[in-house]
Amino acid sequence: MLRAFLRTEAGSTSVLLVATVLALLWANSPWSETYEAFWHTPMGISFGDASFSLDLRHWVNDGLMSVFFFLIGLEVSYEVRLGQLRDRRLIAVPAVAAFGGMLVPAGVYLLLNFGGPGAGGWGVPIATDTAFVLGVLAVVGARCPDPLRAFLLTLAIVDDVLAIMIIALFYTASLSVPALLTAAVLLAAILTLRWLKIWRAPAYIVLGFALWVATLESGIHPTLVGIALGILVFVYAPTDHKLLLAGEAVQGFTSEPSAQAAREAARRVQRAVSVNERLQLRLHPWSSYVIVPVFALANAGVTLNGETLRAAATSPVAIGVALGLLVGKFVGIWLGTWLPLRLGWGVLPGNLVWGQLFGGAAVSGIGFTVALFIVDLAFDDAALHDQAKIGILAGSLLAAVLGWVIFRMAWDRGGVCAPPDAEPAEELPNTLTVPVGPGDHVRGPAKARVTIVEYGDFECPYCGRLHPILAEILRKNPDVRLVFRHFPLRTLHPHAASAAIVAEAAAARGTFWEMHDLLYDNQRFLTDADLERYAAQLDVEPWEEIPQRVARIAVDEESGRASGVRGTPTLFINGVRYEGGHDLASITRAVEQQRQSA
Incomplete structure (x- = not known):
């Protein structure tokens, strides 16, 4: 919602x-x-000698x-x-x-x-x-x-x-007591209908319009009526009973489709959702547009x-x-x-x-x-x-x-995703404690002169900003390789861990980097349903062998913490922590320096 x-x-x-x-x-x-x-053109309604304009x-x-x-x-x-x-x-x-x-x-x-x-x-x-x-x-x-x-x-x-x-x-500005009393009576009538559980839309529309007119005449701004009536509309979570009835009605329509079965299924499904939510769905486009x-x-x-x-x-x-x-x-x-x-x-x-x-x-x-x-x-x-x-x-x-x-x-300025007090007081390690090995996800030549290790989070916006920059560096520098290690910030990004699991599921099928790119290209849409859709595109079973996937991600996280990683993205170039800006020119200069020293 x-x-x-x-x-x-x-x-x-x-x-x-x-x-x-x-x-x-x-x-x-x-x-x-x-x-x-x-905008000062008058418009109103009249009934006999009575008029409202x-x-x-x-x-x-x-x-x-x-x-x-x-x-x-x-x-x-x-x-x-x-x-x-x-x-x-x-x-x-x-x-x-x-x-x-x-x-x-x-x-x-x-x-x-x-x-x-x-x-x-x-x-x-x-x-x-x-x-x-x-x-x-x-x-x-x-x-x-x-x-x-x-x-x-x-x-x-x-x-x-x-x-x-x-x-x-x-x-x-001023109050009209008779109109105010009339408004109070009309509001009491609406509350009575609500208490009696009489849900007839015409009754509420007539009483609501009359309440609006009375409030307008009383001197109180009538928008107060709008918010008051909105608060009074019932809202509830679907009960198991209503969901069961809706499911049975839909199943009945599926078994024996007919106009009557379709109407009953629609009625049951609609009643499972509160009036509040239905009104929001219908009125939001009118209000917004x-x-x-x-x-x-x-x-x-x-x-x-x-x-x-x-x-x-x-x-x-x-x-x-x-x-x-x-x-x-x-x-x-x-x-x-x-x-x-x-x-x-x-x-x-x-x-x-x-x-x-x-x-x-x-x-x-x-x-x-x-x-x-x-x-x-x-x-x-x-x-x-x-x-x-x-x-x-x-x-x-x-x-x-x-x-x-x-x-x-x-x-x-190359900011990282981390809570305000995430950095510890002690000095962090400056080198990569766990060297690149066979279990890493590597993009680029095995004998590259320069290796960039990125600790990243698929939901981190800074990582998303860095993604095309690293891709451009790899494109322009054939002797550079990129290693991606997971460092999902679970408290900051609720979908990061699930995205990492799906990426590991893709790795088991040999399509890690395809999934890596897909996740970053769509990082604002990482719900479970979205992840399942991306997995289907690459013919991957996203939720198989979850314990093994979680263990693999934990290995990356442990190596990151040992190397002083506290936020994402964190880069190491040829094993040394990169401290510069996360823009193309800055990272390119750092790569060139490492290439010359290598």
């Missing part, structure tokens, strides 16, 4: 970006006056965005009951990081705006835009491991919940000319928003991560390293959807409204660039 969610959000980033660019082009075109005119922008911001927040409620409910948020030690760190990532940006903004006309906009830089963040991480690719994505997704969920609470508490891009089109348009840019460059509102997103988010998430780890409140998924966390903290400064949402609630003044939007665009762009630079710098 997590992988499906990530693919949907990351894939929608391009659509969201196109909508944002279109809004900016429209607002700065010769027809710019039509932008505001169009909003302009198009409010239908988007108050109506369609309620579906967006409904999905957030569904995700929160699922994660709390069945997902990552069940483990308090895993949720503690991203939850505190999310809190720090809201408190510090708000503080940075208020340092520049306290007591001024823009003070009410302190909530603008507090929220992270999940879709854009995951889109940037998709561009980063293998530099960002799955545990970091899981960490940032948990942080984003907590961030969204806190943002909704802030909108409800601080951005509600329609609702959020339409919201961006309706709200991202701001005039960008010499006058507005000069005003924004000196505006405490624009500067406060931009610095809140760029600096406040980074510092707040870093402090919010360091503090619970220091106090022992929780742990990180996969023992992430600080360089990865710094990159994740930087890209979390991309604030867009909720930030634009709060701008519309915080400012009535058109000039402050536009300055805040310019601050959002500038801060988000700079945060994306900063995150990309951090990931890139850590990558290009």
